Amino acid sequence: MALSVVVASIAAYESIRLLFLLVLIVFWLLYKGKHILFIVLVVVFGSSSYMYFIFSIPEPSENVTVNKITWTDSYRINGSYLRGFAIGDDQQKWYVQLKIKSEQQKNVFLNESIAGKSFLIESQEILKAPLSHMYAFDMEAYIKSNGAVGQIEVQKYQLVGNEKSFVSFMAEKRFDMKQHIQSTFPSSLQSEAEALLIGSREQMPTDLQVAYQTLGITHLFAISGLHVALITLILYELLIRIGVRKESASWLLILVLPIYALLAGGAPSVWRSVSVTEIVLLSMAYRNKIAMEDAFSLSIIGFVFISPWIVYQIGFQLSYLAAFSLIYSSVLLNSSSSYLKQSFMITSVCQLIVYPILLYHFYEVSISSFLANLLFVPLFSFLILPINIFLLFLTYLSTSISGFMFSMYEPIRVKLETFILYIGHLPFQLWNPMKPLLPIVFFAYLTVFFFFVCLEKRKRIIIGTITLLIPIVFMHIKPYLNSSTWISFLNVGQGDCIIIEMPYRKEVIMIDTGGLLRFEQDSWKETNEKYEVGRQIVVPFLKGRGITKIDTLVITHADADHMEGAEEVLEEIKIEQVHITPDSTQKEVMKDLIKEIRKQNILVLEKIAGDHIESKYFQLQYIYPFDNMYEGNNDSLVLSMKNAYFHGLFMGDLEKEGEEELITSYASAIKQLTLLKLGHHGSKTSSIESFLELTEPDISIISAGYNNRYGHPHPEVVERLNRLNLPYLQTGKDGTIQVEIKKNGDIMISTP
Incomplete structure (x- = not known):
C-alpha cells in the first residue's frame, strides 16, 4: 500500500x-x-x-509577486546573507536569499529565532544560471524536494511582525537550546552536541564531515531510530520510576514525542522514527497492537500525503530504505545469536539496500563502513549520545558540575576525534565507479531483493550472490569499456578547468582546476565556510565520472581562477604528476598548492615549448612558453592535442603577444584547428583576428562565468568570432561542454 x-x-x-x-x-x-x-x-x-x-503538489512559479514573507524554521545565516525557506503572501513556499544590511542587523538575526517573523519585501526572481554539470548541486531539484515554487532575491526588507504558532514556538525553543549549547559546552564539543541533540550539523568542520563520509558513519549524526528509541526508553523508565502508571506513561510519550521531533529539527529520519513509535503506542493504548511493518507503511503514507515532495529528499529515501531492510529482514537477522554476527548482518543489510541510491546521489560508497559501523554505532548510540544528554541536563542544573564533567570528557573525545580523522584519511576506503543511470539503479535493487530472498530461504545462495555482483561489476568496468575520448570544459564560474579522458580510461589529464579570486571585505561578511570550486564543482564531476586518478595535472599559470581549486582536488583525488610553467612556484597564490604537493610527495615538472605528455592516442605537445622567466598570462602553458582526426589547442590565459609568437613559430602547425579553447576567457587582450584567421577552429570554447564582473567574453571578441563565422560555446551560458571524439573520428558536442 x-x-x-x-x-x-x-x-x-x-x-x-x-x-x-x-x-x-x-x-x-x-x-x-x-x-x-x-x-x-x-x-x-x-x-x-x-x-x-x-x-x-506546488507548481513552479513563473512570476514573482511576493510582497510579504514569513520565515519557516529552515534557514541559515552565512556571511552577509540570510537564506532559507519562507511562506509568501501568495501562500506558497519560496527559497529566499536576503542580503543583510549591516553588521548590527546580522547580530540581531543571529541572537534570536527568525522562524515566524514576517517581512515586507521588495524582491525579484533570481536569474537561472546554467547547471555547472550533471553531477553538481542542483538548486531546482533542491527547491522541488522542499515543496517550494521558486527562489527570490530580497532587495529591500522591513520587519513587520511575528506570527505566533506552535511550530514557530518550538523553533524558538530549539534555537534557545542551540544557543545554550554554544554558551555552555566547550567549543570542541559543540558541533557534536548540536548534531546529536537537536539535529543541527551546521558547525561540524569539513574535514570531520569528510572523515565520517569516508567511514560511512555520517548517519550517526542524523537523529533516527536508535536516538528516538533511546529517548523513548529513558522517558518511559523515568515516568515509571516516579510512579506513573504504564498506560499514562504511554499517553504522555504519545504527546511528548512530536515535541521532541520538532526540537530535533524535524528531519525525515526523526519523523519516521517518531511516527512509527506513535502508531505502535496508539495501537497498544487501544489494546490492538499493530505489526511493525504496518506501522511503517502507515508512516510512509502519512508522510507522503502531507508532503508529496518528500520522496525526492535523500534523507527520506535513505531513512525509509534502511528501516525497510531491517523490518523485512528480521528472519535473517534473528538467525544468529552472536552479537557481533548480528551487528555485522544489520550493517550489511543496510549497506546493501542503500548502496544503489548512495551511488546515484553521491557517486561513491564506503567499503570500510561494514567494519566501522560495528565499532562506532554502539559507541555513539550507547555511550556518546547518553553522555551528551546527561551533560546537557547538567548544564541546566549546575555550570560548575558540568564544567568539571567536561574537563574529564573533552580530552577523551578529542582523542577519539583525532583517531577518526586519522582512519578517515586512510586510502582505499571508497568505491567510486561512476554515477549509475536510473535503469541500473532499478536493476541493482532487483538483484539486492533477489539476494535477500535467497538468503532468507537458504536456497540458491550462490546464484543470488552472483546476481548481486552483476550490476556491481558492470558499474565498475563500464568506464573502461568506452572507446571514445572525452574532453570536458567544466563550468567553474570565472575560471578554467578542462578534463581529458583517453579511450578505455587509459589516461586522464586535467588542465587547470578553476578557483576563486578572493577580495578583501569586512570581517562580518566572511562566510562560515568558504565556497571551494575544487571541492564543490570539480571533485563531484570527477567522482560522477568515476575518475579516481589523474595521470597529469597541468597548471597553465599562477592565477587563482586557474589553480586555486587544485589543493582541494589533490586532497580527494590521486594525482600522479603536476606540470607547471617555469618559475611560477614563487608566486604567493601557489604556496598552499606546493605545500600539499610536497606533503603527498607528488612529482612536479616545469614544462616549456617542445616538451610532451606521453600518450598512446594523441600527440600532446606544449608549444608555449619559450623562456624560463614567469611574468604572467603570457607565460601560460599552451597544449596542442592532435591525431589523425582531431587537433585541439588549449591556450590558458595567453594574450595578444603570445598569440603573435605562436603565429611566427607554429604557423603551419596550428592551421585549421578542430577545437580552440580561447585564451584569457575571451578577453579583448586575446583572440586577435590574425590568430583566429590562421587557426580557423571548427568550434571555439570560452571558459567564462555567467554574468561575470569582467564582461567576458568581451563584445569585440564575440563580434570577431561572428564576423569570421566561427561558432563558439561559453561555459557560463551553456554549462559544462563535453566533446566526444569517437573511435572513427566522429565528434559530438553536448551541453547539460
Missing part, C-alpha cells in the same frame, strides 16, 4: 506513465499470494493518490 502511494507521488511530479509501476507491484503481490481484493485495493488506492497529488 505504501509503495503504491510513493509511486503515485513520483508519477504526479514526473509522468503518468510511471503509474505502470503499479503493475509490477501487482505481480509482486500475486507472487506473495495476497488476496485479490487487497491487490485491487492497492491499485485503486495508488490511482486515487495520484489524482490527489496532481492537485496538491
